[in-house]
Amino acid sequence: MQFDLIYKEIGEYGRFQRWVVWVASSTSVYAGLLILTSFFVLAIPEHRCAIPGWDNDTYAIQDDTHLAAINRTIPLAPSTEKYKYDQCHYLKLDDDGTEHREQCERWVYDKSIFKTSLGAELNMVCDQKILKSNAQMVNFAGIFAGSLLSGIFSDKFGRKTTMCASLTLILFCSFGMAWSSNYIVFMILTFLVGFFNVGQWMPSFVIKIEFVGPSMRRFSGYLSSFMSSFGHIGLAAIAYGIRDWSTLLIVASLPGIIYLPLWFKSVFPESARWLCTRGRTDEAKSVIKRWARWNKVKLPEKFFDKVLAVEEEQGxxxxxxxxxxxxxxxxxxxxxxxxxxxxxxxxxxxxxxxxxxxxxxxxxxxxxxxxxxxxxxxxxxxxxxxxxxxxxxxxxxxxxxxxxxxxxxxxxxxxxxxxxxxxxxxxxxxxxxxxxxxxxxxxxxxxxxxxxxxxxxxxxxxxxxxxxxxxxxxxxxxxxxxxxxxxxxxxxxxxxxxxxxxxxxxxxxxxxxxxxxxxxxxxxxxxxxxxxxxxxxxxxxxxxxxxxxxx
Structure with missing residues (x-):
C-alpha cells in the first residue's frame, strides 16, 4: 500500500488522526499510573519490634507506661541510623538476670504516613527485606518479557486487538493485586501487569505512528512521554489522598474501564496499514473511507487502485x-x-x-x-x-x-x-x-x-x-x-x-x-x-x- 498518496489526499494530521493519536497516547497515562504503584504499595514505614506480651502495642507512644516498656524492651539503634530504636531485635531477660538480644517475631509500624502498606503487612523487613526489591524487580521482568513478545503479538493479531486485550487484562490483574495478601500471588500479578503494560503501550504507539504523516510522527511519539509523566503526577496525587495500599490499587486501576469501548470498530479503528499487510484490504478500505469522512475529504475516483498498487522498489x-x-x-x-x-x-x-x-x-x-x-x-x-x-x-x-x-x-x-x-x-x-x-x-x-x-x-x-x-x-x-x-x-x-x-x-x-x-x-x-x-x-x-x- 502506498500511504504517501493517502497522506497527500486526506492529510497528515486531520480530525481522524487527532482522535487516534490522543486516544492512543492517553493509554500512556494509565501505564504511568500503574508502573510505579509499588513505590507506595510496598513502602516500609518506620518500625520496631513489638513488645512481647503487649497485645495492643503500637508504634506511636500511648503513655508513659508504654514508653517505659519500649525503653526497657527495645534496644536503641546505632547513632549512625536515622531511626531511634533497633528494628530487628528486642531485649530478653534470662533466668539468671542477664539480657540478650532476640530476633523479632512481630513488628509495629508507624501509621502517620502510610495507613497500611503491603510491605508492612507481609513484614518485608530485617531478614525478609529483600522481598520488597524482588517484587519491584518482577514488575520489570514482566516489562522485559512484554518487550520481547508484544511486537510479535501486535504483528500477528493486530495493533488494536493487542492493545485492547492488554488494557482489559491489566484492568483485571491490577484489581486482583488489590486483594492479593499472599506474596507469591502478588508477584505473579505484578509480573502480568508489567507484561500487559508493554502489551498495550507498544501497539498504541505503533498505531498512531501508522496513521499520521511524516511531519507529525515525532510529535506523536513524544506525546506518549508527556502522557506517562502525567500518569506519575496523577499517582502522586491519588497516593497522597489514599494511604491504604489496597484502595490505592483499586482507584489506580479504575481508569482502565474507560478503554473497554475501544473494542468497538465504531469507536477506535484497526491500523489500515496492518490490515493491508494481512491481506484484509476490504477492512482497510473501510477504515480509510471513515478516515476521509472524519477529515471532510472526498476521495477521487480510482483512489484505491493507486493506493493499493504494489510498490516494486525494495529496500x-x-x-x-x-x-x-x-x-x-x-x-x-x-x-x-x-x-x-x-x-x-x-x-x-x-x-x-x-x-x-x-x-x-x-x-x-x-x-x-x-x-x-x-x-x-x-x-x-x-x-x-x-x-x-x-x-x-x-x-x-x-x-x-x-x-x-x-x-x-x-x-x-x-x-x-x-x-x-x-x-x-x-x-x-x-x-x-x-x-x-x-x-x-x-x-x-x-x-x-x-x-x-x-x-x-x-x-x-x-x-x-x-x-x-x-x-x-x-x-x-x-x-x-x-x-x-x-x-x-x-x-x-x-x-x-x-x-x-x-x-x-x-x-x-x-x-x-x-x-x-x-x-x-x-x-x-x-x-x-x-x-x-x-x-x-x-x-x-x-x-x-x-x-x-x-x-
Whole structure:
C-alpha cells in the first residue's frame, strides 16, 4: 500500500488522526499510573519490634507506661541510623538476670504516613527485606518479557486487538493485586501487569505512528512521554489522598474501564496499514473511507487502485543482531549504546525508588520528580534539532550524574538541609529524563536500517535489565545501613550516569546526516560530513521499535 498518496489526499494530521493519536497516547497515562504503584504499595514505614506480651502495642507512644516498656524492651539503634530504636531485635531477660538480644517475631509500624502498606503487612523487613526489591524487580521482568513478545503479538493479531486485550487484562490483574495478601500471588500479578503494560503501550504507539504523516510522527511519539509523566503526577496525587495500599490499587486501576469501548470498530479503528499487510484490504478500505469522512475529504475516483498498487522498489536486505558486532566500529558503538540504555533506565527508576531518602516529604518529592519530566521533555523537543543529539545526550547524563553525586555530600554533611538534597535530586531526575528522551532518537539513528529493529530491540532489553537492577541499588540503604548506606545508592546512580555521558562522547553526531542503510554505511558513519536536508526513520522501522523504555 502506498500511504504517501493517502497522506497527500486526506492529510497528515486531520480530525481522524487527532482522535487516534490522543486516544492512543492517553493509554500512556494509565501505564504511568500503574508502573510505579509499588513505590507506595510496598513502602516500609518506620518500625520496631513489638513488645512481647503487649497485645495492643503500637508504634506511636500511648503513655508513659508504654514508653517505659519500649525503653526497657527495645534496644536503641546505632547513632549512625536515622531511626531511634533497633528494628530487628528486642531485649530478653534470662533466668539468671542477664539480657540478650532476640530476633523479632512481630513488628509495629508507624501509621502517620502510610495507613497500611503491603510491605508492612507481609513484614518485608530485617531478614525478609529483600522481598520488597524482588517484587519491584518482577514488575520489570514482566516489562522485559512484554518487550520481547508484544511486537510479535501486535504483528500477528493486530495493533488494536493487542492493545485492547492488554488494557482489559491489566484492568483485571491490577484489581486482583488489590486483594492479593499472599506474596507469591502478588508477584505473579505484578509480573502480568508489567507484561500487559508493554502489551498495550507498544501497539498504541505503533498505531498512531501508522496513521499520521511524516511531519507529525515525532510529535506523536513524544506525546506518549508527556502522557506517562502525567500518569506519575496523577499517582502522586491519588497516593497522597489514599494511604491504604489496597484502595490505592483499586482507584489506580479504575481508569482502565474507560478503554473497554475501544473494542468497538465504531469507536477506535484497526491500523489500515496492518490490515493491508494481512491481506484484509476490504477492512482497510473501510477504515480509510471513515478516515476521509472524519477529515471532510472526498476521495477521487480510482483512489484505491493507486493506493493499493504494489510498490516494486525494495529496500536493503534485513540483517541480524549479530551483524551489529561484525566489525570493530559497529561493535564498539553498539556496546556504548547498550551501556547508555542500561544506565539511563537504571538511574531513572532507581532515583524514583530511592526518593524516600532524599527529603522530608515523600509525597511532595515524588510529585516534584514527576513534574520535572515535563520541562525535560519540552527542552529536548525544542533543542534536539538545533543543538544536536550528541551534546544533549552528553550534557543531560553528566549534569544528572554530577547532581546526584552532589546529594551524597548533603546527605552526609547537611542532613538538616533536606531542601538542598531535594533540589539536587530534581536536577538529577531532570537530566536522566532528558537523557531517556534523547537516547531513543539518538540510537535509532545510529543503527543501520538493516539492523535497526534488532539494535533497538536489544537496547530495550538492556534498559529492562537496568530497571530490574534499580530496586536492589535503591534499597542498598536498608541492606548496608548507616549514613554511608543512605548515600550509597546516590553514588551508584550518579557515577553510572556520568559513565553514560562519557560513553556518548565516543558516538558520532546524527543531526542532519544521512542515516546509515547498510552495515558498511554504519561502519563509515561519522567519518564524513555529508548533510541530509530532511531525515526520517522509515515507518517500517518505527513499527518494530516503539520506545517502551519509560515503562
Amino acid at each position: 536493503p536486505t534485513q540483517g541480524q543482531i549479530w551483524d551489529l558486532f561484525s566489525n570493530k566500529t559497529m561493535c564498539v558503538r553498539t556496546m556504548l549504546i547498550f551501556i547508555i540504555w542500561l544506565v539511563v533506565c537504571l538511574g531513572y527508576y532507581g532515583l524514583t525508588f530511592n526518593i524516600g531518602d532524599l527529603g522530608d516529604d515523600l509525597y511532595l518529592n515524588f510529585m516534584l520528580q514527576s513534574l520535572v519530566e515535563l520541562p525535560a521533555n519540552i527542552l529536548c523537543l525544542l533543542i534536539l534539532d538545533r543543538v544536536g543529539r550528541k551534546p544533549v545526550m552528553i550534557g543531560s547524563m553528566l549534569i544528572g550524574g554530577v547532581a546526584l553525586i552532589g546529594t551524597i555530600f548533603t546527605l552526609l554533611y547537611l542532613p538538616d538541609k533536606p531542601v538542598v538534597t531535594t533540589v539536587l535530586a530534581l536536577i538529577g531526575k531532570m537530566g536522566l529524563s532528558a537523557g531517556f528522551s534523547t537516547v531513543y532518537i539518538f540510537s535509532s539513528e545510529l543503527f543501520p536500517t538493516v539492523v535497526r529493529n534488532a539494535g533497538m530491540g536489544a537496547s530495550s532489553c538492556m534498559a529492562r535489565i537496568g530497571g530490574m537492577v534499580a530496586p536492589y541499588i535503591a534499597d542498598l540503604d536498608r541492606l548496608v545501613g548507616g549514613k554511608f548506606g543512605v548515600a550509597l545508592p546516590q553514588l551508584v546512580f550518579g557515577s553510572l550516569s556520568i559513565v553514560g555521558g562519557i560513553a556518548a562522547i565516543f558516538l558520532p553526531e546524527t543531526l542532519n546526516r544521512y542515516l546509515p542503510e547498510t552495515i558498511e554505511d554504519g561502519k563509515n558513519f561519522g567519518k564524513n560530513n555529508d548533510i541530509h536536508i530532511e531525515k526520517m526513520v522509515e515507518i517500517s522501522t518505527i513499527e518494530k521499535t516503539a520506545d517502551t523504555s519509560k515503562l
